[in-house]
Amino acid sequence: MMKVEGNSLGAAVEEELQTSRTYRLDLDNGRIAGMIDSLDAVEQAVYKILDTDRFAHFIYSDNYGMEKQLGQRIVHDLERLVTEALLADDRITGVEQFRMEASGDEARVSFRVRSVFGSLSVSYGRKPE
Template identity: 40%
Template sequence: MIPQGSQIGEENQEEVSVLPSLTYVLQASGQRIGRLQLEGKEAVKQAVYKALSTRRYEHLIYSPDYGMEWSWEGISGRSMVESELERWIQEALLPDDRISEVTQFEYAHEPDGVKVSFTVITDFGNFRQETEVNMNV
């Protein structure tokens, strides 16, 4: 028997609420968490910093899709390094639903690693972010 039910009218539908983007201030230099709270773009900037600073699969407290996964095994040549860095950074940041896109990658190759800067497009506005990746690890 096929169920025959009434249709859900507009009055029965739940409203989707947007949760605030609040987080506590992380003071990386003193390795402390402050009592002040960040929200909006500043909270996303801190989330980007934290995601890129955490290696994926190393800490049981985080889910398997949190952090940046990278390994230099089998990677050689500038174009391959740049391609993999772009992929790793996007995979680390795009699971955050406040971030819609990561674009405009720029690279500075150094003897022991690569500095990469990129634009993060968020619900709260865009910003440039820079990170260094050591290739000797």
């Protein structure tokens, strides 16, 4: 855990930054396979956020996940929806170089995620529900 000091009206304030250490999800085998941290944890979070329907699961806050009722709006709204969903994670500082390929009722997007731990390239595709 890192500590950050700052001033608030002349008084010293300490804020603890939360660790990003979490369980590594082995989705192919349906199990947990050790621990991950930093950029690996952010990458796993990106895919979890994109695969979680926003507002559909009471265990997550209303800020977690991505809105999935896209229908015909997919071409116009996908970049905004992905960006809003990912920026809700305070480790993610930006989403850039967004590209989308649509074919029929499928879309594949690729983009670059900037985080407090560095940057990573993401490629994601899914049929709209």
